[in-house]
Amino acid sequence: KAGKLRSAELLSRLGLGERLKNLPNQMSGGQQQRVAIARALIHAPTVVLADEPTASLDTERAFQVVQTFAALIHENNRAGIMVTHDLRMCQYVDRILQMRDGQLVKIYEDKKEILALAKGE
Known part of the structure; x- marks a missing residue:
């Protein structure tokens, strides 16, 4: 029963409560x-x-999913590692490890830098 409740809660938070x-x-x-x-x-x-958890989602739903993903990670004191090519999604993360051609290029940990990157600045 607890598993069904947890499933329903997660699906509702991801916008699938009616499904x-x-x-x-x-x-x-x-x-x-x-x-x-x-x-x-x-x-x-x-x-x-x-x-690429948002690869097949429209922009609005992608933001909702990443925001929910980040919230669940923080609420449950977990670690999340997300690979994405969509820098707009980075506004919800605590750290960015930028890679190019298989090499670590830069680490972003400053929230202002992360938000600027997410905005395309």
């Missing part, structure tokens, strides 16, 4: 992506790895 009984073929690609994110978070792992 609890739907099968995968009854959902859009973006909805399926959000279900995958909920599945990754359901057992509250110590570290969550997210490789």
Whole structure:
């Protein structure tokens, strides 16, 4: 019962509260992506790895998902590692490790720098 409640809570926070009984073929690609994110978070792992978690989402939903992802990570005192090419999503992170051609180029830890990067400055 606790697992079902946790599932419902996660799915609701990801904007899928009305889809609890739907099968995968009854959902859009973006909805399926959000279900995958909920599945990754359901057992509250110590570290969550997210490789392009917003790739198939529209901009508004992508921001919602990353914001929720970051909130859940902080609320549960977990570590999250997100790979993204969309710098706008970086406004919700605490640190950025910028890589180019497989090499670490720069580390951003200052929130002002991170926000400027997210805004394209």
